[in-house]
Amino acid sequence: xxxxxxxxxxxxxxxxxxxxxxxxxxxxxxxxxxxxxxxxxxxxxxxxxxxxxxxxxxxxxxxxxxxxxxxxxxxxxxxxxxxxxxxxxxxxxxxxxxxxxxxxxxxxxxxxxxxxxxxxxxxxxxxxxxxxxxxxxxxxxxxxxxxxxxxxxxxxxxxxxxxxxxxxxxxxxxxxxxxxxxxxxxxxxxxxxxxxxxxxxxxxxxxxxxxxxxxxxxxxxxxxxxxxxxxxxxxxxxxxxxxxxxxxxxxxxxxxxxxxxxxxxxxxxxxxxxxxxxxxxxxxxxxxxxxxxxxxxxxxxxxxxxxxxxxxxxxxxxxxxxxxxxxxxxxxxxxxxxxxxxxxxxxxxxxxxxxxxxxxxxxxxxxxxxxxxxxxxxxxxxxxxxxxxxxxxxxxxxxxxxxxxxxxxxxxxxxxxxxxxxxxxxxxxxxxxxxxxx
Amino acid sequence: xxxxxxxxxxxxxxxxxxxxxxxxxxxxxxxxxxxxxxxxxxxxxxxxxxxxxxxxxxxxxxxxxxxxxxxxxxxxxxxxxxxxxxxxxxxxxxxxxxxxxxxxxxxxxxxxxxxxxxxxxxxxxxxxxxxxxxxxxxxxxxxxxxxxxxxxxxxxxxxxxxxxxxxxxxxxxxxxxxxxxxxxxxxxxxxxxxxxxxxxxxxxxxxxxxxxxxxxxxxxxxxxxxxxxxxxxxxxxxxxxxxxxxxxxxxxxxxxxxxxxxxxxxxxxxxxxxxxxxxxxxxxxxxxxxxxxxxxxxxxxxxxxxxxxxxxxxxxxxxxxxxxxxxxxxxxxxxxxxxxxxxxxxxxxxxxxxxxxxxxxxxxxxxxxxxxxxxxxxxxxxxxxxxxxxxxxxxxxxxxxxxxxxxxxxxxxxxxxxxxxxxxxxxxxxxxxxxxxxxxxxxxxxxxxxxxxxxxxxxxxxxxxxxxxxxxxxxxxxxxxxxxxxxxxxxxxxx
Numbered sequence: 001x002x003x004x005x006x007x008x009x010x011x012x013x014x015x016x017x018x019x020x021x022x023x024x025x026x027x028x029x030x031x032x033x034x035x036x037x038x039x040x041x042x043x044x045x046x047x048x049x050x051x052x053x054x055x056x057x058x059x060x061x062x063x064x065x066x067x068x069x070x071x072x073x074x075x076x077x078x079x080x081x082x083x084x085x086x087x088x089x090x091x092x093x094x095x096x097x098x099x100x101x102x103x104x105x106x107x108x109x110x111x112x113x114x115x116x117x118x119x120x121x122x123x124x125x126x127x128x129x130x131x132x133x134x135x136x137x138x139x140x141x142x143x144x145x146x147x148x149x150x151x152x153x154x155x156x157x158x159x160x161x162x163x164x165x166x167x168x169x170x171x172x173x174x175x176x177x178x179x180x181x182x183x184x185x186x187x188x189x190x191x192x193x194x195x196x197x198x199x200x201x202x203x204x205x206x207x208x209x210x211x212x213x214x215x216x217x218x219x220x221x222x223x224x225x226x227x228x229x230x231x232x233x234x235x236x237x238x239x240x241x242x243x244x245x246x247x248x249x250x251x252x253x254x255x256x257x258x259x260x261x262x263x264x265x266x267x268x269x270x271x272x273x274x275x276x277x278x279x280x281x282x283x284x285x286x287x288x289x290x291x292x293x294x295x296x297x298x299x300x301x302x303x304x305x306x307x308x309x310x311x312x313x314x315x316x317x318x319x320x321x322x323x324x325x326x327x328x329x330x331x332x333x334x335x336x337x338x339x340x341x342x343x344x345x346x347x348x349x350x351x352x353x354x355x356x357x358x359x360x361x362x363x364x365x366x367x368x369x370x371x372x373x374x375x376x377x378x379x380x381x382x383x384x385x386x387x388x389x390x391x392x393x394x395x396x397x398x399x400x401x402x403x404x405x406x407x408x409x410x411x412x413x414x415x416x417x418x419x420x421x422x423x424x425x426x427x428x429x430x431x432x433x434x435x436x437x438x
Numbered sequence: 439x440x441x442x443x444x445x446x447x448x449x450x451x452x453x454x455x456x457x458x459x460x461x462x463x464x465x466x467x468x469x470x471x472x473x474x475x476x477x478x479x480x481x482x483x484x485x486x487x488x489x490x491x492x493x494x495x496x497x498x499x500x501x502x503x504x505x506x507x508x509x510x511x512x513x514x515x516x517x518x519x520x521x522x523x524x525x526x527x528x529x530x531x532x533x534x535x536x537x538x539x540x541x542x543x544x545x546x547x548x549x550x551x552x553x554x555x556x557x558x559x560x561x562x563x564x565x566x567x568x569x570x571x572x573x574x575x576x577x578x579x580x581x582x583x584x585x586x587x588x589x590x591x592x593x594x595x596x597x598x599x600x601x602x603x604x605x606x607x608x609x610x611x612x613x614x615x616x617x618x619x620x621x622x623x624x625x626x627x628x629x630x631x632x633x634x635x636x637x638x639x640x641x642x643x644x645x646x647x648x649x650x651x652x653x654x655x656x657x658x659x660x661x662x663x664x665x666x667x668x669x670x671x672x673x674x675x676x677x678x679x680x681x682x683x684x685x686x687x688x689x690x691x692x693x694x695x696x697x698x699x700x701x702x703x704x705x706x707x708x709x710x711x712x713x714x715x716x717x718x719x720x721x722x723x724x725x726x727x728x729x730x731x732x733x734x735x736x737x738x739x740x741x742x743x744x745x746x747x748x749x750x751x752x753x754x755x756x757x758x759x760x761x762x763x764x765x766x767x768x769x770x771x772x773x774x775x776x777x778x779x780x781x782x783x784x785x786x787x788x789x790x791x792x793x794x795x796x797x798x799x800x801x802x803x804x805x806x807x808x809x810x811x812x813x814x815x816x817x818x819x820x821x822x823x824x825x826x827x828x829x830x831x832x833x834x835x836x837x838x839x840x841x842x843x844x845x846x847x848x849x850x851x852x853x854x855x856x857x858x859x860x861x862x863x864x865x866x867x868x869x870x871x872x873x874x875x876x877x878x879x880x881x882x883x884x885x886x887x888x889x890x891x892x893x894x895x896x897x898x899x900x901x902x903x904x905x906x907x908x909x910x911x912x913x914x915x916x917x918x919x920x921x922x923x924x925x926x927x928x929x930x931x932x933x
Contacts, residue, residue, distance in 0.1 A: 091684050091794035092823070114690060136632060147632070149640055150608050165885045169877065171790040173822045173862040175594045175644050176870075176877050177904065178886045179607065182640025186632065203690030228549055234572070234664035236731060269734025326630045329550045357551075359631055387628045406634045412623040416635050418892035423885075435634045 009033070009047045010040055021072050024312055025064040026397030027056050027433075029076025036081050038156065038164060038195035044077050045193065046162030048428050055160075055428050057189040059100050059128040063135045064309040065322075065394035067188055067405045069432040077193065079130055085109055086196060093201045094153065094170060099130025099194050115201045118145035120239075120299065123308045130194050135393075136186030139303070140239035141262065143357040145202065148185050154198035155181050157191075160424040170198050183419065189430040190438055191423040205238075205264035210295035211277045212252065213259040214286040217245075222282045223257055224333055227356040229280060230261070231329075235273045238262040240357045244336050247351035247364075251301055254286075257336075260302075260353075262295070305351070306364045307394040319369045321395050323379065325354070325361040327388030332356050338382040339363045346375035362393075369399055376403050409436040452511060456491045456533065459501045464539075466490040475534055478519040478526040479581070482785065482843070483868045485528035487514075492536045496614060496622055496653040499535060503651065503899075504620035506533055512898045515651040517558060517589030520581040522786060523867030525593060525646045529902045535651065537588050544654065548573060552611055552629040553659050557588020557652045561595075564657070573659045576603040579863070580771045588652045594644030596863030598770070601821035602694045602729075603660070605863065607643040612656030615642060615649075618899045622653070629656040641889070646865050647900045649893040665732030666694070667739050668763045671724040671746040671754040672717060676700060679722040680796040682749040683820045686726065687793070689745060691738050696821030697725040697770055700800075702780075703815040703828065710776035712768040720752060724820070725770055773817045774828065781813070781830035783839070787846045788870075789853030790862035793823040802852045803827055810845040812838070824862035825853065851876055866904045874906055 009015070014034040021028055035041045048055045053074035058064065060080065083100035090113045097106060103117070103124040110116050120139030121132050131137075138147040145151075154168035167180035184191055215223050227240060239262040243251065248258040261277065263270045274289060281287055290298055307320045325335050332354035339361075343350035348371045354361025363379065365372055372395075380390040384407070392405045410416070413436050420427070420438045432438070449457065453467040466472060467489040476484040488511065493499045506513045513533040516526040528534065541558035548571060555564060561582040564575040578597035579585055585595070591613065596605040603609075612626030625639045642649055673679040679698055686696065699707065700722045708716055716723060724746070728738045739756060746754045757763035777784040791799050800816065803825075807814040815828040827849045831842035850860040854876035861870055874883060883905055890897070 089792060089794065091688060092792040093687060094792070136637075138632075146604070146608060149637060150604060159885070163881060163885075165882050166878070167882075169790075169857070169859050171792060171823055171858050171862070173596060173600065173605065173790050173819070173824050174859040175596075175605075175863060175865055176859045176861050177866065177874060177883070178649075178889060179594065179640055179644050180886060180889070182607075182637040183889070185637055185640075187636055191636070203687075203692065206690065231551070232548070232572075232661070234661055234731070236663075265731055266734035266737050268737065269731035272731055272733035324632070326632050328547075328628060328630065359550075388630055389633060391634055410633065410635050412625065412635075412638065415617075415623070415638060415892060419636055419889060422888045422892055 009043050014040070018072070018076055023064070024314060024396050025309060026071040026400065027058065027064050027068045028072045029056050030072060030074050032076045032078055034078045034081055038082070038158065041077065041079070041082065041158045041193050041195050042162045042164060044075065045158055045160055048075055049161045049426060052426060053428060054431050057193055057430055059131045060102060060126045062123050062127045062309045063131050065307060065396065066135055067400070067433045068397070068430070069400060069437065071397055073431070079128070079193070082195070083128070088113070090115060094172065094198060095201055096170065096196060096198045097129055098196060100128050102126060102128050103132060110201060111204065114204050116204050117199055118151060118202050119148065120303065122303045122306055124303060126308055129197055133185055133197060134187065134189045134194060138360065140241035140260070140353070140355050142360070143240055143355055144236065144238040144264070149182055151199045152181050152185055152197060153200055155184055155194055156196035157184055158193045158195050160192065160426065160429045164195065165192070168198070172200050188434045190420060190434045192429070207265065207267040207270045208292055208295045209263045209270040209274055210290040210298055211261040211274055212288040212290070213261065213281070214248070214254050215257045215259070216284060217256065219284065220257065220333065220337065222285070223259065224330065226280070226282055227259070227330065231357055233276060235276055236265070237357065238264040239355065241353050241355050242332060242336055243353045244340050244351055246340070246349070247305065247353055250305070250351060306362065312396065317368060318366055319372055319396050319399065321365040321372050321376065321399070322393045323363040323365070323376065324391045324393045325363065325383045325388055327359050327361065327383060327386055329356055329359045331386050331388060332359060332361050334386060335361050335383060335388070339379060342375055342378045342382070346378060347371045348375050350375070369396070373399060373403050380407060406435040452509065453489050455505055456489060456502060459505065460491050460493055460498050464492040464494070476528070478521040478524060480522050480524040480527065480867060480869050483524050483527055485530040487528040487534045488531050490534040490536055492539045494539050496616065499616045499651055499653055500620045500622055502535055503616055503618060507618060507620065507896065507898060510896070510898065512901050514900045515588070515592070515647045517586035518560070518584045520585040521589060521593060521867065522788070522864040523861070523869040525865050525867035525900070525903060527868055538586065540653065543567065548659065550629070551659055552656055554654060554656045555587050557586060557591070557655060559587045561585050561587055561590060568659055572662050574662055575657060576609055576660050577606045580774065587655050587657065591643050591652050591655055592645065592647045593863070593865045596819070596824065598695045598697055598819060601696055601819065602692050607640055609658045610639060610643050610655065611658055613639055613642060613652055614654035616651045616653055618650070618894045618896065626656060644865070646867060646904050648890055648904060651899070663729035665735045666727065666729040667735050668757040668766060669726040669739065669742055669754060670757070670766055671726065672720045672752045673722045673724070673750070674720060674752050675750065676722045676800055677797045678749045678751070679724055680800065682724060682746050682751070683796065684794055685745045685749065686742055687821065689741050691728065691741060693726050693821060694729040695725065695727040696819070698818040698820035699723055699770070699773065700816040702813055703773060703817045706776035706780045706815055707769050707772055709779035710772045712765060712772055714765055714769045725766060774826070777815060777828050777830060782832040782834065785829040785831065785842045785846050787825070787827045787829070787849050788861045788864040789825045789827070789850050789858055791823045791825065791853050791856050791858035793820065795856045796820065796823070799825070799852055799856060803849055806845050806848050806852070810841045812842055812845055814845070819862070822862070823858065847873060868903060871904055872906050874904070
């Protein structure tokens with residue numbers, strides 16, 4: 001495929017002049033090209049490759065503030081209209097879907113068959129499956145259901161030169177060749193553009209319960225002990241997520257460390273586990289239980305707390321940032337406490353949550369840009385001290401020039417660089433969006 | 439070759455250097471010592487290694503690799519050698535780096551649900567060593583009493599219980615690997631999830647020892663389920679059994695395991711070490727296990743029993759105690775080995791299909807059996823559509839090995855044609871490298887070998903595996919693949 005001029009790449013109505021060259025979050029393009037199909041994606045990339053044009057990829061735009069040191073590329077390739085369910089094989093518990101489909105669209109469709117895609121990521125009505133997988137986003141229930149790497153069984157990927165490569169397949173168990181799916185999950189679109197995704201599904205849980213445990217100040221040690229006891233029991237929580245007092249205040253109106261413990265199982269099994277919680281409740285801990293619709297509603301609220309690419313305040317004084325901290329499971333408490341204490345020292349507002357059974361914490365920050373920068377440095381240092389890491393999942397473009405989004409290069413960076421070089425030798429795709437400026 | 443008198447074999451320069459690195463007693467180089475390393479659990483292809491070196495630590499692995507690289511000598515990492523696709527089988531002349539002496543548990547952190555083991559640590563031993571505390575390691579290949587965690591990582595091994603709990607890749611949190619350059623790298627340090635960077639942990643797992651040598655593994659450990667119940671259902675019609683599988687899943691139940699065996703497979707296991715007393719005249723049985731919170735299990739069992747009955751089950755029963763459950767599972771896990779009791783030789787295949795296509799695929803396998811005049815027993819992880827057709831043959835009958843090979847390949851074609859895969863848990867290795875063309879285009883395989891070149895640019899680490907060799911294709915006659923000693927004059931792949 002060779003395109004001598006861009007008019008041949010896509011029909012005129014799918015090409016627009018970029019009108020947001022100075023978007024607060026960067027990751028823009030001189031031109032926006034709307035792909036409706038895999039063929040469109042392939043045409044755009046083949047054109048870009050031939051003509052040495054750089055390409056940013058966007059879909060729902062909720063992760064526009066996640067990485068990227070280049071304010072504007074030649075082309076902003078939008079997948080927002082490359083959407084729809086290609087195939088839902090209910091009997092096989094699998095589904096094939098195009099990247100621009102929102103998680104809510106997927107959830108709604110699957111619920112008709114009593115199934116769901118086990119991803120409880122934020123902003124489901126805006127975030128698309130392609131973006132969720134490219135950014136390896138996840139929510140509290142990864143504790144029971146796993147994250148994108150556990151769900152994706154096959155992909156179609158358009159390589160930077162326009163080739164379409166299939167990875168994995170449509171069956172739930174498959175070891176033919178390398179597990180190439182994994183390379184594209186969380187790769188921030190730097191190795192290829194995902195044009196089709198096949199994921200494993202699950203039956204919707206028969207019953208849902210949520211126990212909220214409020215620990216008053218000074219009871220932090222109890223949180224640790226209680227969580228250790230729960231994790232060492234045979235209970236099977238879908239989520240064991242700790243909320244900072246500031247987040248609990250916002251969501252529940254109680255300014256105390258709060259454990260959100262979800263059970264999703266048969267009704268009897270949920271009640272049995274809630275009974276365990278009651279019986280093992282530490283003294284002085286306040287306890288609320290929500291069931292079914294009320295539990296669902298609570299989680300719905302929970303999924304709308306962070307930045308979404310459209311809710312930044314467009315003024316000099318207040319910026320928004322979000323961080324993902326990875327750590328040993330039980331260090332989550334330490335990191336959330338640090339997040340709270342450092343917020344005071346650095347004059348920012350911070351709220352967060354983290355999974356005591358999975359080791360991922362999320363911190364949402366508001367404040368003056370310079371305060372946010374110093375806060376991130378301090379929090380990252382704490383995370384690294386405990387052999388964890390901190391990644392900035394949302395930052396205005398201007399701040400991404402002063403704070404490293406990904407932290408230091410890993411020891412095996414040469415391998416990452418080698419893979420990027422292999423897939424995208426001209427470095428046209430999402431240039432500098434990922435670790436070490438890949 | 440045993441009959442002839444041979445000259446005293448002396449270690450050559452390569453062997454002496456390996457002895458310098460690992461110790462004199464840690465290197466095998468005499469022909470008679472190397473015989474048992476000619477193949478792994480896949481015995482249709484054999485090749486003589488140059489030597490076997492038993493390394494004891496990461497540094498030795500690195501030094502061996504650096505040296506072999508310099509000398510441009512190919513090498514293969516090997517664990518217990520239980521692999522079923524020839525992944526650890528030499529093509530001829532490779533140095534085998536055996537990791538069986540690196541078998542320590544280095545760390546156990548139950549609070550954070552992880553353990554760090556050396557690659558030679560045996561799968562079952564991991565579960566046994568933590569079971570007193572109520573924990574276990576989920577992936578349970580049938581060879582788990584012997585196979586090593588390092589080998590499990592290389593093959594991304596599955597097992598009967600991966601329907602609910604996933605395969606090896608879902609349980610690996612971190613790896614230390616020695617790259618073909620000799621460099622030691624850590625992935626997923628401390629077992630912390632989602633470290634920034636491409637998911638090399640996921641890429642390495644299942645790469646069949648072609649990207650690096652695993653020297654340390656951080657695995658996830660799980661708490662034992664509170665309750666567990668096992669159901670055995672006998673069917674007169676295999677289509678009814680298949681339908682029951684689909685109906686159980688459709689009822690919103692994800693059993694921990696959902697296994698099926700057909701008539702010939704049952705004949706095998708009943709003739710082997712752990713007979714259960716299954717009726718010999720049934721078409722198939724289902725072995726279904728549900729685990730989780732005890733209070734939720736009875737309802738699920740009731741539903742499963744109802745589904746079985748709806749689908750014309752002849753008899754269905756719930757294991758009355760742990761002893762009965764244990765016997766049912768021992769009987770099932772003997773499955774492959776049991777074929778030895780009813781056939782001189784057998785070839786096991788490992789196709790995967792969308793589970794809803796089971797009846798149609800079974801019918802096609804029956805046709806293949808007729809066409810090649812070979813009996814085919816079927817053992818399935820039915821819940822996840824992973825079929826193990828066992829092709830029974832007698833290698834001493836001229837032409838029968840070739841027929842078995844062709845039948846195996848055709849079974850895989852059937853799986854690929856319904857949108858499935860050529861391997862669900864055994865890997866490609868030597869055996870199925872030609873069949874990779876059933877599922878991937880040349881361009882797609884090139885995308886994979888290009889990634890391999892980033893890690894293994896000289897292709898000295900486990901060369902000639904996983905991908906079809908240039909110029910060879912599925913149609914080419916047998917015997918064309920591999921340069922090693924070919925046992926019994928046959929190959930399974932390449933036909």
